[in-house]
Amino acid sequence: MSEIDPLPTWLEHASANPYLPKSERAxxxxxxxxxxxxxxxxxxxxGERLPSxxxxxxxxxxxxxxxxxxxxxxxxxxxxxxxxxVGIFARRPGMVYQVGTGKRFAESFDSVEGRMTTRTVxxxxxxxxxxxxxxLAIPETAEVILLTRLHLQDSYPVxxxxxxxxxxxFPNFAExxxxxxxxxxxFKAHGIPKFSWAETRVSGGFAEAEExxxxxxxxxxxxxxxxSFNHAPNGSRIEFTRGCWPLDQVQLRFLPR
Amino acid sequence: MSEIDPLPTWLEHASANPYLPKSERAxxxxxxxxxxxxxxxxxxxxGERLPSxxxxxxxxxxxxxxxxxxxxxxxxxxxxxxxxxVGIFARRPGMVYQVGTGKRFAESFDSVEGRMTTRTVxxxxxxxxxxxxxxLAIPETAEVILLTRLHLQDSYPVxxxxxxxxxxxFPNFAExxxxxxxxxxxFKAHGIPKFSWAETRVSGGFAEAEExxxxxxxxxxxxxxxxSFNHAPNGSRIEFTRGCWPLDQVQLRFLPR
DNA sequence: CAGTGGTCTAGACCACATG
DNA sequence: ATGTGGTCTAGACCACTGG
Numbered sequence: 383m384s385e386i387d388p389l390p391t392w393l394e395h396a397s398a399n400p401y402l403p404k405s406e407r408a409x410x411x412x413x414x415x416x417x418x419x420x421x422x423x424x425x426x427x428x429g430e431r432l433p434s435x436x437x438x439x440x441x442x443x444x445x446x447x448x449x450x451x452x453x454x455x456x457x458x459x460x461x462x463x464x465x466x467x468v469g470i471f472a473r474r475p476g477m478v479y480q481v482g483t484g485k486r487f488a489e490s491f492d493s494v495e496g497r498m499t500t501r502t503v504x505x506x507x508x509x510x511x512x513x514x515x516x517x518l519a520i521p522e523t524a525e526v527i528l529l530t531r532l533h534l535q536d537s538y539p540v541x542x543x544x545x546x547x548x549x550x551x552f553p554n555f556a557e558x559x560x561x562x563x564x565x566x567x568x569f570k571a572h573g574i575p576k577f578s579w580a581e582t583r584v585s586g587g588f589a590e591a592e593e594x595x596x597x598x599x600x601x602x603x604x605x606x607x608x609x610s611f612n613h614a615p616n617g618s619r620i621e622f623t624r625g626c627w628p629l630d631q632v633q634l635r636f637l638p639r
Numbered sequence: 640m641s642e643i644d645p646l647p648t649w650l651e652h653a654s655a656n657p658y659l660p661k662s663e664r665a666x667x668x669x670x671x672x673x674x675x676x677x678x679x680x681x682x683x684x685x686g687e688r689l690p691s692x693x694x695x696x697x698x699x700x701x702x703x704x705x706x707x708x709x710x711x712x713x714x715x716x717x718x719x720x721x722x723x724x725v726g727i728f729a730r731r732p733g734m735v736y737q738v739g740t741g742k743r744f745a746e747s748f749d750s751v752e753g754r755m756t757t758r759t760v761x762x763x764x765x766x767x768x769x770x771x772x773x774x775l776a777i778p779e780t781a782e783v784i785l786l787t788r789l790h791l792q793d794s795y796p797v798x799x800x801x802x803x804x805x806x807x808x809f810p811n812f813a814e815x816x817x818x819x820x821x822x823x824x825x826f827k828a829h830g831i832p833k834f835s836w837a838e839t840r841v842s843g844g845f846a847e848a849e850e851x852x853x854x855x856x857x858x859x860x861x862x863x864x865x866x867s868f869n870h871a872p873n874g875s876r877i878e879f880t881r882g883c884w885p886l887d888q889v890q891l892r893f894l895p896r
Numbered sequence: 897c898a899g900t901g902g903t904c905t906a907g908a909c910c911a912c913a914t915g
Numbered sequence: 916a917t918g919t920g921g922t923c924t925a926g927a928c929c930a931c932t933g934g
Contacts, residue, residue, distance in 0.1 A: 408903065434919060445905050447704075450920090458861065459845070467912035467919050478842075582893045584841050585735075586863050586886035588715070604715065604861035604886060606843050629843035629861065636839045636893045665922065691900060702924050707901090724900050724932035 476630035733887035
């Protein structure tokens with residue numbers, strides 16, 4: 383940080399009345415409350431960097447350990463991201479994504495404000511994962527196309543997808559996909575003009591290092607995980623997707639039809 | 640604990656070679672690994688109490704702070720539950736519950752091993768919550784039946800449900816429900832022999848104090864939350880349910896039909 | 897009452913990213 | 916070289932639970 387570096391106004395206020403020492407509520411929770419408000423009220427903007435832990439600890443009149451406890455919980459809730467050696471940054475407060483069923487996945491984001499884009503992180507071939515073997519009903523010696531994509535809203539990552547597809551069915555995957563990064567274009571080019579959603583499973587987990595990096599989360603942050611299956615009209619299974627979502631930023635919506 | 644209280648065998652082993660001081664992996668993560676294995680391998684049985692934090696810290700040759708870090712993560716994963724003033728207990732490692740759609744909720748647990756039971760925690764009347772007002776399409780001045788139920792597998796809590804139903808539609812709710820604690824029996828008694836699932840929304844969150852207590856979780860543990868809606872054949876909305884699940888213990892499964 | 901987990905302090909060293 | 920977050924120590928006091 384620069385030489386004198388003035389405190390943000392929201393922090394000055396906190397600095398004056400740091401916390402209530404004999405309150406019912408633990409000190410770290412009071413600090414959590416204040417930071418939480420500052421983040422949700424917009425006193426701190428998304429992407430903005432917070433003062434360092436040392437400075438914050440001094441402002442609130444506590445040890446770094448106590449301060450870090452508050453920070454850790456805000457990270458778990460997806461409001462903050464810590465970058466080692468760099469600083470702590472405000473994430474965007476959770477918007478709700480209505481990821482429906484019955485409709486194609488791309489349409490799921492229609493109701494979202496802002497521009498949704500997709501970044502292709504990796505495209506390789508490999509052996510299928512254990513889940514994919516079962517989901518796609520292929521032998522473990524088969525080859526799959528492994529496609530990792532990151533979905534962004536206004537250049538902000540909100541969803542990480544790792545897809546596995548039977549390589550045998552899509553000999554020209556890379557070529558077609560390169561054109562406009564569209565999966566359905568690949569399907570169409572291989573004689574599958576329509577495909578339909580077969581099943582989705584939702585569970586919870588914790589962000590691995592790479593997931594955290596791509597999603598701008600602190601490692602080991604809780605996340606929502608999805609397993610999805612698509613099949614062709616003839617019933618053959620053509621796509622298996624593992625999804626990873628920041629826990630607070632998504633609301634998955636399922637309708638009977 | 641009793642006077643001399645011998646260490647469990649799995650701990651003795653750890654005690655001898657506590658951790659690798661100059662390893663890549665952080666000390667607390669190495670401790671996490673050991674405890675994790677002990678819990679998943681069955682070296683510690685579900686419901687069993689661990690030695691106190693002080694004892695564990697000594698065994699692993701670390702401070703309580705470091706040990707507690709490992710414990711906290713195991714709590715987040717639903718493997719441990721800390722009870723203040725009492726001790727730390729092993730939870731049952733996560734089983735997967737296939738909570739389907741299209742079928743009635745009770746059937747969702749059919750595939751589960753062990754005996755599923757339901758405990759009625761509370762049954763009162765009150766004003767509808769904000770979510771319920773929208774979900775049930777009732778005015779905020781209306782009255783709802785507020786029903787809290789805990790679902791157990793072999794007397795182990797796996798799912799907490801808070802239901803809201805328009806009181807107007809079910810004048811004899813309490814009487815009928817008292818007979819065999821069945822919701823569908825109540826519906827039937829009020830002229831609704833059939834009802835169908837309308838929608839489910841899934842999101843994440845963190846266990847409140849009461850939720851944690853009922854589900855045998857440590858407070859602020861990450862959980863899966865569901866919002867479900869049921870309606871009668873004529874389309875009127877008759878039930879709104881908020882569900883809370885231990886993050887690791889559930890896999891929600893959604894099919895198109 | 898004694899033992900437990902929950903909280904907090906005041907230091908310290910490290911790996912990492914940036915200029 | 917500097918400042919950052921990540922880790923760890925060695926104490927301490929508290930509120931709670933159970934016998």
